Amino acid sequence: MNKKMMLGAQLYTVRMLCQTEPELAETLKQIAAIGYQSVQVSGIGTYDPARVKALCDALNLVIPVTHTPPDMIMNQTDQVIEDHQIMGTKHVGIGSMPGHYEWNPEGVSRFLDDFLPAAEKLKKAGMMLHYHNHHFEMARYDGKTLLTYMAEQAPADLLGFILDTYWLQAGGEDPAAVIRRFKGRVPVIHLKDMAMRKKDQIMTPVLSGNMNFETILEACETAGCEWLMIEQDTCDGSPIDCLAESYQNLSQLGLR
Helix, strand or coil, X not given: CCCCCEEEEEHHHHHHHCCCHHHHHHHHHHHHHHCCCEEEECCCCCCCHHXXXXXXXXXXXXXXXXXXXXXXXXXXXXXXXXXXXXXXXXXEEECCCCCCCCCCHHHHHHHHHHHHHHHHHHHHCCCEEEEECCCHHHCEECCEEHHHHHHHHCCCCCEEEEEEHHHHHHCCCCHHHHHHHCCCCCCEEEECEEEEXXXXXXXXXXXXXXXXXXXXXXXXXXXXXXXXXXXXXXXXXXXXXXXXXXXXXXXXCCCC
């Protein structure tokens, strides 16, 4: 396994434990104690980027990527750039296409028309805009998924993708195959596993569910992924314990 791919904790997993600065400080301490060396800032509410950076620096945690509110990216791009410069962060993520865009190819085109100017600004600042998928981008129009329409319409030097393994699977796609198709545009991947509980799909720590992570991780390496961010939107039990289980499972494969 490529040791250059680094594991990170997506703070959205522990968002309810990060709503105040003391909570954030304690949660980051627990994440670092697990062994993580990076975090994705997401879902922690209003924050001072300088304070987040200081808390992470004290624990030798780097911040390679965020999820940033879409309206800030589009309307306060200069502030987004400044905040990410403070945190030393290169990758700026959009968690989803905002709901007022129709979920069809025309809606994707309108979304890109609105956000690619911000992507241009980010590029000039040495950063990159990235789109994070869920399952609904796997809807097909004339044989192509909405995610494919987005990738084909957006220049590769302006828009990258934070592909999410669980949501690709939930949308009926082969995560490894999609990751390979997006080679060169996926420096960050979200890893989460899927298991079945009676009739329901549930999110579960990586390598504890039913997904084929041997091929997924090989695809991540082939596609040039640098950061493997561990995320669980919902956890059965403690979110910290879920992050720890994923880390322990992946570390047995030589990843850190």
